[in-house]
Amino acid sequence: MKSDLNLLFDPIDWQQLELLACLTPAQRVLLGMQAQAFARAALRGTLRRRFPKLSQSELNMKVLAYLTPLRGYKE
Numbered sequence: 001m002k003s004d005l006n007l008l009f010d011p012i013d014w015q016q017l018e019l020l021a022c023l024t025p026a027q028r029v030l031l032g033m034q035a036q037a038f039a040r041a042a043l044r045g046t047l048r049r050r051f052p053k054l055s056q057s058e059l060n061m062k063v064l065a066y067l068t069p070l071r072g073y074k075e
Contacts, residue, residue, distance in 0.1 A: 040063055040067070043063050043066060043067075044059055044060070044063050047059050047062050047063065047066075
């Protein structure tokens with residue numbers, strides 16, 4: 001019986017790992033925060049194309065609603 005935990009992973013990018021290992025912990029956190037900001041901006045851009053009449057604050061609320069599990073919130 002084969003285990004269901006046999007996952008296929010992408011090959012390890014050793015060069016990327018070496019570059020990340022040379023960074024300080026603060027620099028690694030900063031990179032993570034920049035990646036989050038990029039993802040939020042991409043989502044905001046997608047929502048802007050889908051809902052062109054919404055204001056910036058309304059788009060930000062949609063981004064927040066998408067990224068945050070809100071109890072009792074219905075779109």
